[in-house]
Amino acid sequence: MVKPAQTKLTFNQKGIVDPKIIIGGVIALVVVFFIATGNFKFSASVDKSVNEDTDKSAVQENQQQPVPDIETKPKTYQSAEHGIALEYPATWSLKENPNQQFVAVFRSPKESSSDNFMDFLAIKVIDISSNPDYTLQEIADLWENQTRDESEEEQFNVVDRISTNLAGEETRDILYTAKVDEGNGQGLVRIVLKNNKAYIFQYNAMADSYDKFLPDVEAILSTVRI
Numbered sequence: 001m002v003k004p005a006q007t008k009l010t011f012n013q014k015g016i017v018d019p020k021i022i023i024g025g026v027i028a029l030v031v032v033f034f035i036a037t038g039n040f041k042f043s044a045s046v047d048k049s050v051n052e053d054t055d056k057s058a059v060q061e062n063q064q065q066p067v068p069d070i071e072t073k074p075k076t077y078q079s080a081e082h083g084i085a086l087e088y089p090a091t092w093s094l095k096e097n098p099n100q101q102f103v104a105v106f107r108s109p110k111e112s113s114s115d116n117f118m119d120f121l122a123i124k125v126i127d128i129s130s131n132p133d134y135t136l137q138e139i140a141d142l143w144e145n146q147t148r149d150e151s152e153e154e155q156f157n158v159v160d161r162i163s164t165n166l167a168g169e170e171t172r173d174i175l176y177t178a179k180v181d182e183g184n185g186q187g188l189v190r191i192v193l194k195n196n197k198a199y200i201f202q203y204n205a206m207a208d209s210y211d212k213f214l215p216d217v218e219a220i221l222s223t224v225r226i
Contacts, residue, residue: 074223079103082125083195087223089216106220108205108213119205119213121220129196136193140172143189143200155179166192166201167224177207186210188217194226 077094078085082103088094091109098105101124108119128134140161148156160175171192178185184207192199201224203217 077104077106083197083226084123084125084199085225086220088220092216108209108216111209111212119209120203121217122202122204124200124202126198126200127196128193128198132196134193134198136170136172136191139193139198140174140191143191144174151178164190166190166199166221167194167226169194169226178204180206182206183208188214190221192226197226199226 072090074087075090075094076085076087077096079096084103088106093107093109095105095107097103102122103125104123106121110118128139144158148158156176156178158174158176160173162173162175164171164173169192171190174189174191176187176189178187186205186207187210188203190201201221203214205213
């Protein structure tokens with residue numbers, strides 16, 4: 001893992017994951033996801049319902065208007081600073097540089113008006129130029145060990161470890177389960193090293209919606225260019 005002669009590599013100032021992501025500056029619904037140092041905090045705005053007192057004639061007029069096509073073309077995200085570009089579904093939302101922990105967070109669409117947890121894909125980029133001898137496996141082990149050490153007992157469990165590819169580079173994938181306030185959570189971390197940087201892609205979801213949004217996440221990752 002960490003070599004005695006080198007400075008210990010950590011994934012942020014306070015551990016692997018300790019972000020507070022506030023979308024739009026308005027906190028509506030806060031979800032706590034226990035991963036790493038413990039807290040993923042997200043807010044989600046509840047869509048406003050149609051006013052029941054709306055004038056009927058106005059409603060009828062609106063119903064006669066052609067319904068605009070829903071944008072389905074993938075959107076593009078790129079960061080020259082971090083040397084990364086990708087495409088993501090138009091139905092997903094993006095928050096760039098939400099804090100010092102992540103460079104970007106992509107959130108899935110709400111499944112219903114009562115959906116309090118919006119599954120997400122977060123990207124972390126770590127400069128390892130001061131520790132150029134670290135291997136991909138060592139970085140993956142560091143992420144896993146630090147996350148386990150900083151999580152509450154039985155909050156984080158690895159269920160599988162596999163090797164895949166991303167942008168033509170070998171990766172290490174860590175599949176895990178986690179406890180959340182709403183029930184059982186599930187996640188995937190994909191780690192790749194390139195140009196003295198560790199790129200960490202972390203997908204978090206509720207267990208019952210993990211498989212639903214996993215194809216979108218894999219589609220996003222398939223477009224990554226680094």
